[in-house]
Amino acid sequence: MIQTRRSLALLLAGAVSLFLAACASVMGPKVITFSEADLAHALESHGPYQKRLLEVLDVRVNKPSVHVMPEVNRLSSDLELVTTERVSGKTYAGSISVDYALRYDEPSQSIRLTQVHVNRLQINNLPSPEKTGLNRLGALVAEQLLNDVAIYRFKPGDLKNAEGYGYKPGAVTVTSRGVEVTLSPIR
Template identity: 45%
Template sequence: MQRFLKSRRTLFATPLLLASVLLPGCATGPRTVTLGETELNLLLSRQMPVEKRVLELLDTRLSAPQLRLLPERNRLALSLQLSWRERLSGHEGQTPLTLEFALRWDEATRAIRAQQVELLEPGSAGGSGRQALASRAAKLLAEQWLEGQAIYRFKPDDLTKAEALGLKPRAVTVTSRGVEITLAAS
């Protein structure tokens, strides 16, 4: 449970050297920080597996993350392996999941968050009616877990120089190069 709560705070956490990468000079105007697909996958893999117990009845585990860029739709796709076990009966199951989501900037927490999460590939429920129900519940949990999740969080010092120049994160866009965060005038 503690591991889930830690990963719930931020999916990806890494220092961002804005002073040396983003703002090499004193020129003003929009600047862009790009988080590439490889970097995002590396950051994500550090946060897995995610384990959660549901109502003391169902243990779930999300693992084997693989993130893909969907620039044509300004979204990301996240493939995961979902494993679950009913605590009372001991029945177990697993299924691959793919979740698709958009991104938004959250000024209050200085984070980029997942939004509009959709389950793309439901996987096979298989087994008895009870197992199918447990599988559906676990899938719903995965979808709810990702909604609002911090994908990237700026550290307080990361934006200090940008803010001194009057720049703040404004747009978050998924491109073929990665997730681009545009910093523009306040």
């Protein structure tokens, strides 16, 4: 009788373990989702971005908007642009439109912009960008100011909690709901 109870208890424990393992595999990976508004707020909170170019031009970009492009796993942003010539002190306002991918950087525990591409550059009161070579300047601005910018840093406590459950951030994917960071099992 005691042997039968032990066997039944072991069988029940084994069944529960198999059920939990099956549930874990059915539930799949955990995902953190950031909406377009979350991303715009993250970019805004880290800005404005400022950079001196070629020691003659100060450039500042701010007020980002963010749009998802799930079909190409990228985001796009429109930003205000202000440039100031250091010699003359003249300031020009405009806008820049870029698209970019995102990646998770494990050493800094952050989500970063990568593969930044300039789609449009407009600086008010100047001839068209094609005539003045401003498209190349726009590409330089985007590369210098936006490439590899961290738009979100995980809090150490967040990652410790995830690690406690056997997960860590992995793939970063753009979907119609926003940006999804997949928490992958630690191996």
